[in-house]
Amino acid sequence: MSAVKTYTYKEVAEANGYVIINDKVYDVSEFVNEHPGGDEIIIELFGKDCTQEFEDIGHSPDAMKTLAKLYKGDVDTTSEKVVIEKEETAEATQQKPDFTKIAILIAAVAVFLYFKSQKA
Numbered sequence: 549m550s551a552v553k554t555y556t557y558k559e560v561a562e563a564n565g566y567v568i569i570n571d572k573v574y575d576v577s578e579f580v581n582e583h584p585g586g587d588e589i590i591i592e593l594f595g596k597d598c599t600q601e602f603e604d605i606g607h608s609p610d611a612m613k614t615l616a617k618l619y620k621g622d623v624d625t626t627s628e629k630v631v632i633e634k635e636e637t638a639e640a641t642q643q644k645p646d647f648t649k650i651a652i653l654i655a656a657v658a659v660f661l662y663f664k665s666q667k668a
């Protein structure tokens with residue numbers, strides 16, 4: 549049997565696209581693009597322990613199989629834990645204007661003005 553590779557919490561945090569589930573390390577960097585639940589949800593959790601998040605969703609046995617394929621090794625639970633701070637991106641805080649609503653409003657005003665001009 550080949551030895552299982554172990555990773556410290558720091559190594560997982562510094563790798564690009566690794567997550568921890570039940571003390572196991574998974575490389576989800578490629579998988580995020582195929583995730584049926586969307587990429588953002590996992591990207592937010594890169595480098596972290598997402599056991600809770602993964603289990604809360606109630607992933608199917610199929611999801612477990614996919615997960616098993618992404619297995620890299622075990623986390624060294626005796627290593628020092630790291631806190632990852634994410635910066636708020638400008639994009640996330642900015643509100644995009646709702647062009648559909650604006651277009652409907654303009655159309656409504658145009659119809660109103662048209663009928664008003666017909667009556668006069």
Ligand code: HEM
Pocket residue numbers: 567574576583584585586589590593598601602605606607608609610611612614615
């Ligand atoms: C990291 C390994 C993960 C794998 C391999 C994975 C895999 C999958 C798969 C195969 C599905 C399709 C439904 C199913 O078979 O259960 C799914 C759905 C979903 N996943 Fe994940 N997932 C992962 C992590 C996560 C995490 C960490 C979250 C939440 C923070 C999450 C949230 C969701 C949600 C919300 C859906 C439902 C999408 C829908 O039905 O519209 N997943 N995932």
